[in-house]
Amino acid sequence: MFYSSIAMNFKLRTLMPVLPALAGLLLFVPTTPAQSAPAAKPTVADALTFIASAEKELGDMSVYANRAQWVEETYITDDTIALVAEANDRLIARETALIYEARKFDGLTLPPDARRKLLLLKLGIALAAPQDPALRAETTQKAAQLDAAYGRGRYCPDANPDHCLGIDELEPLMAQNRDPKELAALWAGWHAVGKPMRGDYARLAELSNQGARELGYADTGALWRSQYDMTPEEFQAEIERLWRQVEPLYRELHTYVRRKLIEKYGDDARRPDGMIPGHLLGNMWAQEWGNIYDVVAPPSGPMPYDLGAILKARNTDPQQLVRYGEGFYKSLGFDPLPESFWKRSMLAHPRDRDVVCHASAWDIDNQRDVRIKACFQPTADDFVTVHHELGHNYYQMAYRNQPYFFQNGANDGFHEAIGDSIALNVTPVYLKKLGLINEVPPESADIPLLLHTALDKIAFLPFGLLIDKWRWQVYSGQVTPEHYNSAWWALREKYQGVAPPVARTEADFDPGAKYHIPGNVPYMRYFLARVYQFQFYRAMCQAAGYKGPLNRCSVYGSKEAGARLNAMLAMGQSKPWPEALKVMTGSDKADASAIVEYFQPLLDWLKEQNKGEKEGWTLPADPLK
Ligand code: X8Z
Ligand code: ZN
Numbered sequence: 001m002f003y004s005s006i007a008m009n010f011k012l013r014t015l016m017p018v019l020p021a022l023a024g025l026l027l028f029v030p031t032t033p034a035q036s037a038p039a040a041k042p043t044v045a046d047a048l049t050f051i052a053s054a055e056k057e058l059g060d061m062s063v064y065a066n067r068a069q070w071v072e073e074t075y076i077t078d079d080t081i082a083l084v085a086e087a088n089d090r091l092i093a094r095e096t097a098l099i100y101e102a103r104k105f106d107g108l109t110l111p112p113d114a115r116r117k118l119l120l121l122k123l124g125i126a127l128a129a130p131q132d133p134a135l136r137a138e139t140t141q142k143a144a145q146l147d148a149a150y151g152r153g154r155y156c157p158d159a160n161p162d163h164c165l166g167i168d169e170l171e172p173l174m175a176q177n178r179d180p181k182e183l184a185a186l187w188a189g190w191h192a193v194g195k196p197m198r199g200d201y202a203r204l205a206e207l208s209n210q211g212a213r214e215l216g217y218a219d220t221g222a223l224w225r226s227q228y229d230m231t232p233e234e235f236q237a238e239i240e241r242l243w244r245q246v247e248p249l250y251r252e253l254h255t256y257v258r259r260k261l262i263e264k265y266g267d268d269a270r271r272p273d274g275m276i277p278g279h280l281l282g283n284m285w286a287q288e289w290g291n292i293y294d295v296v297a298p299p300s301g302p303m304p305y306d307l308g309a310i311l312k313a314r315n316t317d318p319q320q321l322v323r324y325g326e327g328f329y330k331s332l333g334f335d336p337l338p339e340s341f342w343k344r345s346m347l348a349h350p351r352d353r354d355v356v357c358h359a360s361a362w363d364i365d366n367q368r369d370v371r372i373k374a375c376f377q378p379t380a381d382d383f384v385t386v387h388h389e390l391g392h393n394y395y396q397m398a399y400r401n402q403p404y405f406f407q408n409g410a411n412d413g414f415h416e417a418i419g420d421s422i423a424l425n426v427t428p429v430y431l432k433k434l435g436l437i438n439e440v441p442p443e444s445a446d447i448p449l450l451l452h453t454a455l456d457k458i459a460f461l462p463f464g465l466l467i468d469k470w471r472w473q474v475y476s477g478q479v480t481p482e483h484y485n486s487a488w489w490a491l492r493e494k495y496q497g498v499a500p501p502v503a504r505t506e507a508d509f510d511p512g513a514k515y516h517i518p519g520n521v522p523y524m525r526y527f528l529a530r531v532y533q534f535q536f537y538r539a540m541c542q543a544a545g546y547k548g549p550l551n552r553c554s555v556y557g558s559k560e561a562g563a564r565l566n567a568m569l570a571m572g573q574s575k576p577w578p579e580a581l582k583v584m585t586g587s588d589k590a591d592a593s594a595i596v597e598y599f600q601p602l603l604d605w606l607k608e609q610n611k612g613e614k615e616g617w618t619l620p621a622d623p624l625k
Pocket of ligand 1: 287358359360385388526
């Protein structure tokens, strides 16, 4: 299984009461000989045998599909695209058939683990495909082609075909360039990669919706929202509850950053509606803003150190970057990464072929063949990404002794939160231990450090929320293909208060320029993870016996914190996520109080800075109304 790509989604399973809609599945049960003769009523023993054999079969098939996808994403050719589509086609076909077959055990009283495994089997398919073999093949081909189209995406400045840039090269430019015209050109150049995807994306949405409906869901969005041990409606309410808790922090940050950008860029940053132009925030998608710290820093608070510059000056290579991350996990008591990790991972952009650079963590054999695929650069962003990806790999290794159906995160947001909760421990004290900085800055540097972290963590929240709000609208049919781009921007404007730097029309398909859309990776997990990671981090700090302001805690070297974390990781998906959360934090409720506590000193400071400043922005009329 791998985080993140298409086939990974097959293992996104969680405990849910069987949806009433699944009763409709009877209509689709393929005719088998057993149905023509009166079949003996299945027994509990039959169910256990079925589960054991389904686990073995799907486990074996997943290894093959993982290998195919690994080869494709690290060597994109028309042949590898075809191979991965075929492997996924076979896997979806078998999984779908097993889902139907499992229905015959519905009336039985099974042991709790067996019942959960059957539920996870039934609910855990994220790229649903129609039963019809031709349509299923079209689904997996479209999915593989879109993923590859993103990987192959390039921007060639001045239309010079000899000088083309991939996203791994564009990202550092977006981070460092401070010329609004050049930034707008980089932004528009990369966003053009989405354009040709629109038709394929619309077709894939149609096909996966058909597959979801055949399985008894309203649409693919409803299928995705069913993965959280609660009904899709309860999940939506949960998301809104968390957003309400954190939205005030975002609005304060937005107000402050907008003023600072206007101070620096003047009319290039000023808009009558109060929104921020999306190319000035140091990130291609304006999803994390830490890279423009220098632009928004208070005069009294330059960043005490520039981690990116330090890594660069030391010529830190991708392997060394990962060694730093591994060192943290080892200090908590986790094993070193297996030798095969170093041999088989792809940590840098190979010079001679197309690859999917977007970072992901893989578990090829559901045992210890874990890997990272990334095009790491010596930047502060990638320092965090290393910890993020290793969080996936250590989760995968921690639950490897679980039965196959339980080898997954408690929910997908947990999987995304682990590595980030570790990265929160990268404090000045820790960096000094690594020898990356010489002096620990005084406590007066807390506000600059918190502001820097908030630019990444808080700025991300509305972005994390809106990506799947858009997809849910697409899947439900509320947004049709001719409104894809305007609906995308309506959400970006509403939640982020961020506007496109150049005019957009329906000739553009800007969602395609964000990996997870062509890559078919659900995104609400990252919103959840932003909340969970502070809960996990606070719990680790408590386990380590830390007392003091949360933002200064680092659990480096604490075996107690490691044991607490490992207890949750080792459970995999064997229990509903609230139980896993309880093991880690003592509470079974997702709760933004930890993130609020962490940033409270900054929030007070921002309110002070924003005095007299008009907060918020106005929206244009809704294009759909
Ligand atoms: O996609 C990722 C990881 C791989 S699961 C690098 N992230 C999201 C993104 O880049 O958009 C991590 C943060 C959000
Ligand atoms: Zn991730």
